Amino acid sequence: xKEFTDIELLNQFRKEETxxxxxxxxxxxxxxxxxxHIRRILIDHDDTNDVVQNVFxxxxxxLENFREDSKLFTWIYRIATNEAITFxxxxxxxFFVPMVDVEQRLSASLNGDVLFTGDKIQLILQKAILxxxxxxxxxxxxxxxxxxxxxxxxxxxxxxxxxxxxxxHHAVKKIExxxxxx
Amino acid sequence: xxxxxxxxxxxxxxxxFNLSDQTQNSTGQGIFSVPAGYFEELETEITSKVTLLSxxxxxxxxxxxxxxxxxxxNFPITVSxxxxxxxxxxxxxxxxxxxxxxxxxxxxxxxxLWFSINTRTTRTISLTDTAYSIELSNETEYLQxxxxxxxxxxxxxxxxxxxxxxxxxxxxxYLLDNDIEISQIENNL
Numbered sequence: 072x073k074e075f076t077d078i079e080l081l082n083q084f085r086k087e088e089t090x091x092x093x094x095x096x097x098x099x100x101x102x103x104x105x106x107x108h109i110r111r112i113l114i115d116h117d118d119t120n121d122v123v124q125n126v127f128x129x130x131x132x133x134l135e136n137f138r139e140d141s142k143l144f145t146w147i148y149r150i151a152t153n154e155a156i157t158f159x160x161x162x163x164x165x166f167f168v169p170m171v172d173v174e175q176r177l178s179a180s181l182n183g184d185v186l187f188t189g190d191k192i193q194l195i196l197q198k199a200i201l202x203x204x205x206x207x208x209x210x211x212x213x214x215x216x217x218x219x220x221x222x223x224x225x226x227x228x229x230x231x232x233x234x235x236x237x238x239x240h241h242a243v244k245k246i247e248x249x250x251x252x253x
Numbered sequence: 254x255x256x257x258x259x260x261x262x263x264x265x266x267x268x269x270f271n272l273s274d275q276t277q278n279s280t281g282q283g284i285f286s287v288p289a290g291y292f293e294e295l296e297t298e299i300t301s302k303v304t305l306l307s308x309x310x311x312x313x314x315x316x317x318x319x320x321x322x323x324x325x326x327n328f329p330i331t332v333s334x335x336x337x338x339x340x341x342x343x344x345x346x347x348x349x350x351x352x353x354x355x356x357x358x359x360x361x362x363x364x365x366l367w368f369s370i371n372t373r374t375t376r377t378i379s380l381t382d383t384a385y386s387i388e389l390s391n392e393t394e395y396l397q398x399x400x401x402x403x404x405x406x407x408x409x410x411x412x413x414x415x416x417x418x419x420x421x422x423x424x425x426x427y428l429l430d431n432d433i434e435i436s437q438i439e440n441n442l
Binding site: 091095098099102103106107110111116120123124127128131186187188189190193197216250251 | 302315316317318319320321324325328329331332333335336339
């Protein structure tokens with residue numbers, strides 16, 4: 072599939088006759104990155120599917136007003152992260168449980184999840200990640216699994232590079248501790 | 254100064270004694286003990302944890318989550334459909350859109366409401382009617398037990414009172430027509 076630049080996509084989206092085509096290309100281009108980013112936060116596929124759809128609906132509604140202050144990818148990632156966090160908070164409110172319990176439930180759901188193909192080691196790693204506070208977990212996922220640079224993560228989350236480095240360092244230490252005690 | 258040197262010598266002696274004591278029990282078995290087979294298990298445990306950590310380092314970054322078949326191929330279509338639905342929803346924001354089943358339920362509800370109101374009104378009327386008819390039938394029944402003289406007397410009284418009222422009316426009218434004061438009559442009397 073041909074990769075479109077931000078400018079190409081935006082120019083085509085702003086023309087009425089190519090608007091739908093451009094949006095379709097945008098979805099195809101970013102759907103997997105957005106999906107995996109959210110899936111690592113929400114763990115469950117169905118929840119992820121709902122949130123990813125909402126993310127692209129929001130992108131469609133707001134793309135007209137996108138000011139190009141940042142890269143299109145960064146902007147979409149920011150929407151995706153916010154939507155995932157909002158979803159987790161809503162889940163917490165819906166079941167009247169603290170966030171720790173929501174993440175414990177997610178951790179437990181991994182055991183029987185047919186859409187989780189990892190071995191025992193991977194299961195332990197995911198459980199260790201789910202023990203982290205949400206923000207730290209997101210930072211760890213973005214750095215470790217998605218291979219993003221601190222500068223990119225900083226743009227998405229609006230957190231300084233220094234704070235991100237500290238957050239990642241703490242996350243790694245906690246995971247190592249959890250794994251070695253498992 | 255001398256006292257200080259003495260103390261240091263004593264300390265050295267003490268520490269030499271301790272060290273030699275420690276070297277005698279270099280395995281520590283004399284002071285502490287461990288559970289049976291502890292060191293064998295420890296070795297296995299450390300090896301497995303090191304293996305776990307090193308395997309995480311090597312394979313950790315791989316993606317071990319999966320999606321249903323053709324999920325990403327169909328996803329753009331799903332989003333387009335959702336967008337179309339969103340558009341329809343916003344257009345119909347001020348319209349009442351009912352599914353056939355909902356419409357049927359709503360119609361049934363209205364029908365029930367109408368019946369309920371209608372039945373209540375009818376019941377009220379029929380109740381009044383019944384009360385009236387009972388009263389009437391009771392009177393009719395009662396009339397059977399009154400003898401005809403009583404009835405004649407009653408009717409005669411009613412006629413008389415009607416006549417008296419009508420005659421007094423005519424007197425007043427007469428006085429008004431002829432401009433006669435009541436005080437004048439009283440004086441004449």
